[in-house]
Amino acid sequence: MSETKIILTEKEMPRAWYNIQADLPNLPSPPLNPATRKPISPEDLAPIFPLSLIEQEVSLERWVEIPEEVLKIYRLWRPSPLCRAHRLEKALDTPAKIYYKYEGVSPAGSHKLNTAVPQAYYNKKEGIKRIATETGAGQWGVALSQACNFFGMECTVYMVKVSYQQKPYRRSLMQVYGSEVIASPSTLTSSGRKILKDNPESPGSLGVAISEAVEDAAGRDDTNYSLGSVLNHVLLHQTIIGLEAKKQFAKIDTYPDVVIACCGGGSNFGGIAFPFAHDKIVQGTKVRLLAVEPTACPTLTRGHFGYDYGDVAGLTPLLHMFTLGSEFMPPGIHAGGLRYHGESPLVSRLVHDGFAEAVAYEQTAVFESGVLFARCEGIVPAPESSHAIHAAVKEALDAREAGESRTILFNLSGHGLLDLPSYDTYLEGNLKDQPLHEESLKKSLEQLPKL
Amino acid sequence: MSETKIILTEKEMPRAWYNIQADLPNLPSPPLNPATRKPISPEDLAPIFPLSLIEQEVSLERWVEIPEEVLKIYRLWRPSPLCRAHRLEKALDTPAKIYYKYEGVSPAGSHKLNTAVPQAYYNKKEGIKRIATETGAGQWGVALSQACNFFGMECTVYMVKVSYQQKPYRRSLMQVYGSEVIASPSTLTSSGRKILKDNPESPGSLGVAISEAVEDAAGRDDTNYSLGSVLNHVLLHQTIIGLEAKKQFAKIDTYPDVVIACCGGGSNFGGIAFPFAHDKIVQGTKVRLLAVEPTACPTLTRGHFGYDYGDVAGLTPLLHMFTLGSEFMPPGIHAGGLRYHGESPLVSRLVHDGFAEAVAYEQTAVFESGVLFARCEGIVPAPESSHAIHAAVKEALDAREAGESRTILFNLSGHGLLDLPSYDTYLEGNLKDQPLHEESLKKSLEQLPKL
Numbered sequence: 001m002s003e004t005k006i007i008l009t010e011k012e013m014p015r016a017w018y019n020i021q022a023d024l025p026n027l028p029s030p031p032l033n034p035a036t037r038k039p040i041s042p043e044d045l046a047p048i049f050p051l052s053l054i055e056q057e058v059s060l061e062r063w064v065e066i067p068e069e070v071l072k073i074y075r076l077w078r079p080s081p082l083c084r085a086h087r088l089e090k091a092l093d094t095p096a097k098i099y100y101k102y103e104g105v106s107p108a109g110s111h112k113l114n115t116a117v118p119q120a121y122y123n124k125k126e127g128i129k130r131i132a133t134e135t136g137a138g139q140w141g142v143a144l145s146q147a148c149n150f151f152g153m154e155c156t157v158y159m160v161k162v163s164y165q166q167k168p169y170r171r172s173l174m175q176v177y178g179s180e181v182i183a184s185p186s187t188l189t190s191s192g193r194k195i196l197k198d199n200p201e202s203p204g205s206l207g208v209a210i211s212e213a214v215e216d217a218a219g220r221d222d223t224n225y226s227l228g229s230v231l232n233h234v235l236l237h238q239t240i241i242g243l244e245a246k247k248q249f250a251k252i253d254t255y256p257d258v259v260i261a262c263c264g265g266g267s268n269f270g271g272i273a274f275p276f277a278h279d280k281i282v283q284g285t286k287v288r289l290l291a292v293e294p295t296a297c298p299t300l301t302r303g304h305f306g307y308d309y310g311d312v313a314g315l316t317p318l319l320h321m322f323t324l325g326s327e328f329m330p331p332g333i334h335a336g337g338l339r340y341h342g343e344s345p346l347v348s349r350l351v352h353d354g355f356a357e358a359v360a361y362e363q364t365a366v367f368e369s370g371v372l373f374a375r376c377e378g379i380v381p382a383p384e385s386s387h388a389i390h391a392a393v394k395e396a397l398d399a400r401e402a403g404e405s406r407t408i409l410f411n412l413s414g415h416g417l418l419d420l421p422s423y424d425t426y427l428e429g430n431l432k433d434q435p436l437h438e439e440s441l442k443k444s445l446e447q448l449p450k451l
Numbered sequence: 452m453s454e455t456k457i458i459l460t461e462k463e464m465p466r467a468w469y470n471i472q473a474d475l476p477n478l479p480s481p482p483l484n485p486a487t488r489k490p491i492s493p494e495d496l497a498p499i500f501p502l503s504l505i506e507q508e509v510s511l512e513r514w515v516e517i518p519e520e521v522l523k524i525y526r527l528w529r530p531s532p533l534c535r536a537h538r539l540e541k542a543l544d545t546p547a548k549i550y551y552k553y554e555g556v557s558p559a560g561s562h563k564l565n566t567a568v569p570q571a572y573y574n575k576k577e578g579i580k581r582i583a584t585e586t587g588a589g590q591w592g593v594a595l596s597q598a599c600n601f602f603g604m605e606c607t608v609y610m611v612k613v614s615y616q617q618k619p620y621r622r623s624l625m626q627v628y629g630s631e632v633i634a635s636p637s638t639l640t641s642s643g644r645k646i647l648k649d650n651p652e653s654p655g656s657l658g659v660a661i662s663e664a665v666e667d668a669a670g671r672d673d674t675n676y677s678l679g680s681v682l683n684h685v686l687l688h689q690t691i692i693g694l695e696a697k698k699q700f701a702k703i704d705t706y707p708d709v710v711i712a713c714c715g716g717g718s719n720f721g722g723i724a725f726p727f728a729h730d731k732i733v734q735g736t737k738v739r740l741l742a743v744e745p746t747a748c749p750t751l752t753r754g755h756f757g758y759d760y761g762d763v764a765g766l767t768p769l770l771h772m773f774t775l776g777s778e779f780m781p782p783g784i785h786a787g788g789l790r791y792h793g794e795s796p797l798v799s800r801l802v803h804d805g806f807a808e809a810v811a812y813e814q815t816a817v818f819e820s821g822v823l824f825a826r827c828e829g830i831v832p833a834p835e836s837s838h839a840i841h842a843a844v845k846e847a848l849d850a851r852e853a854g855e856s857r858t859i860l861f862n863l864s865g866h867g868l869l870d871l872p873s874y875d876t877y878l879e880g881n882l883k884d885q886p887l888h889e890e891s892l893k894k895s896l897e898q899l900p901k902l
Contacts, residue, residue, distance in 0.1 A: 003461050004526035010454050075455035076534075076829050083527075087601075105556065107829025109868070149826050150538075169620065172871035175878055176825055374627055375600050378527050378558025417560070417868045420623035427626055 008079035022062035028345035031317035048225040056233035082248035087376040096399035110414030112143035115237035120147035130154040132216040134209030137336030138170025140228030145179035158184040162203035184209040211313035229265025238271025256409035262387035263291035266344030289356035297330035300358035325444030331434040334422035335383040382414040459530035473513035479796035482768035499676040507684035533699035547850035561865030563594035566688035571598035581605040583667040585660030588787030589621025591679030596630035609635040613654035635660040662764035680716025689722025707860035713838035714742035717795025740807035748781040751809035776895030782885040785873035786834040833865040
């Protein structure tokens with residue numbers, strides 16, 4: 001029998017991140033200053049980001065060296081295993097080979113720590129003492145809390161209110177690492193107060209929480225802002241996932257036919273897919289790249305491709321991306337990390353130009369596949385990651401139908417041990433699909449900035 | 452810099468468990484039938500255990516081969532990493548080298564899966580369709596639920612009521628794997644009803660829950676009973692931890708000066724310590740073996756060495772061990788898995804004969820070390836495991852005091868991601884030490900069976 005886990009040694013861990021901007025046939029159109037609507041300059045970003053990350057944001061170098069201090073912390077959990085889902089294959093009676101890269105081995109429980117650590121590192125190096133951020137499901141907030149703690153920095157997290165209520169364990173975990181956690185919308189910022197005035201019962205959204213965190217950071221000299229997804233440098237850091245996966249496949253002389261990841265802001269998808277996209281763009285390798293999103297928030301499958309704000313208050317630069325409109329308020333699905341109106345400009349470009357595909361699923365089907373995976377492989381997946389599992393299951397069943405062997409890779413971005421109340425809801429038969437709010441989407445798209 | 456994680460490949464994973472009964476200078480006195488008070492026969496155990504496990508219970512063979520079906524499932528997470536706690540060493544400013552074996556990588560989140568899998572396997576092989584068990588903190592219940600699910604068996608778990616209430620996420624997790632979970636004491640068994648009649652507010656204890664599960668299993672032909680600790684075969688299965696650790700130390704040409712583990716029923720301590728005890732007994736190797744328990748339930752440090760029941764109702768065989776008396780009711784500390792009145796006869800013998808030491812700590816000091824560890828190494832430990840961390844911290848500070856290099860190994864038996872409410876209590880300053888109930892202990896020891 002072949003191995004269950006394909007392991008790299010610490011010495012085999014990649015020492016540079018892959019920058020897809022070096023290889024993209026069409027680069028995303030540049031971010032615009034929200035006031036002047038002209039391309040932003042590094043000076044525009046300097047009040048909230050350190051210079052090294054601003055440089056990475058626009059770099060066209062193919063490889064960016066990972067600092068030794070970051071590698072040291074990566075070694076706490078990396079390289080992460082590439083696992084063969086033997087028992088899932090058997091349950092599906094499929095000729096397909098299913099592999100998953102497991103990022104839940106990080107002490108934060110998800111891939112988010114891959115970028116939290118370098119972000120904290122570069123901020124620390126440039127004299128910053130405190131970071132403000134937002135979090136949806138809490139995965140990002142936990143990761144940044146850990147990273148700030150590793151470097152002895154303070155951390156304030158604006159947590160989307162619906163997740164703050166549904167996921168108290170993630171809040172606790174951030175507090176274990178010493179962070180201050182605030183339910184968003186809050187009364188601490190003018191962005192939060194505005195939302196609460198219009199709708200005191202607002203469940204919040206990533207867009208609102210981003211406005212609050214940016215406002216916090218812009219108002220204090222010792223504080224910077226940090227984002228867990230969407231931006232180029234975030235996706236850059238996450239490419240360590242796909243780079244390791246390629247090395248692991250090389251060890252067993254295999255290459256995937258399809259690479260699957262759930263997609264909220266895009267860092268998880270970009271992280272595993274970009275190193276394979278390199279092969280596809282540069283060498284013409286045949287590999288399908290599949291981004292999976294929730295029907296309730298279908299940015300790539302139903303969004304508009306154009307400029308929009310990254311947040312609700314219009315404080316961020318205008319990004320060129322797929323968007324549902326920054327005022328779109330998705331329903332409170334359990335995959336809180338996928339409730340974002342926008343999408344990484346790099347992932348948007350990749351999908352728009354036909355290098356990657358996107359698909360959207362309803363949450364009950366997603367939970368069904370999540371529970372099947374847990375019972376086969378043991379690991380309880382995060383509801384976000386279950387979107388990728390569901391797509392992998394569909395691919396495997398499709399391969400059975402077609403009588404084809406097929407090698408499927410998906411990224412298991414995190415475990416769901418802090419999402420167990422959502423499993424209770426599912427197992428009790430009380431989980432409902434959350435169809436797209438068509439009216440809300442229509443209204444939101446009409447509000448897109450006119451350029 | 453030296454590696455952070457010492458890794459074994461799947462091929463390097465041990466293929467046999469180590470049976471310390473082959474090497475102990477003094478074997479424990481035999482278990483007695485509770486009715487006749489004569490040594491039990493295999494027939495006495497057959498109604499609730501499969502033959503293969505009864506054989507392992509009394510085997511004097513040094514090595515017991517691990518079945519291929521069990522190895523296959525072990526490979527989902529094993530071999531587990533041996534990690535160097537570089538950052539903790541730095542925080543303590545100690546010349547000591549601190550290593551921990553991390554069993555929280557199992558999908559059940561603890562070492563308990565190491566024995567749950569073979570127990571389910573042997574039961575299945577002998578035609579059993581359903582297993583009844585008890586659980587304290589929920590670690591064992593989760594593990595057996597997973598194991599039964601892997602082999603397509605039903606599982607009913609009697610969960611100590613105080614944990615059922617404090618740890619709802621562990622209950623949810625057992626249900627994800629398809630188990631039925633019942634708060635103990637329950638009205639479903641006569642043992643449970645008796646306790647509830649005397650004290651309707653009883654928080655429960657492992658002793659009571661064992662009575663309930665044994666009664667359940669004895670009453671149904673298709674059902675066996677399964678225990679997560681204490682018995683010889685359970686500790687046998689756990690020796691894979693120490694066997695792997697020895698191989699990992701050999702890879703870096705190192706050997707520990709002290710091996711530390713928390714100790715409830717003894718399977719975690721036995722699992723890591725027995726393979727080192729082998730070296731100590733057979734080769735005279737100098738290595739200290741240290742068992743750590745809570746002051747609130749100090750079985751090894753304050754218990755009586757003699758025969759006692761394993762449960763409250765007196766349904767189990769009389770075991771020769773350290774015991775606080777089966778009627779001892781420890782306070783509801785957060786380390787629910789260490790609230791057991793008795794102790795593995797093998798571990799008891801090892802401590803009694805001077806091959807191992809024991810020490811007891813209060814829970815606030817234990818949580819302090821747990822949070823320190825989480826902030827240094829990232830992983831939030833289970834409150835049980837934090838007892839071992841606290842002892843390791845004390846060893847490391849002691850080494851600093853003495854100006855000695857010292858190699859410390861402890862078993863990080865599980866993560867605490869499902870124990871976060873106890874961290875909330877600690878961080879809010881509301882965690883109290885739970886001193887030993889001296890009166891309760893005195894009374895309980897007076898009730899010990901007279902032989």
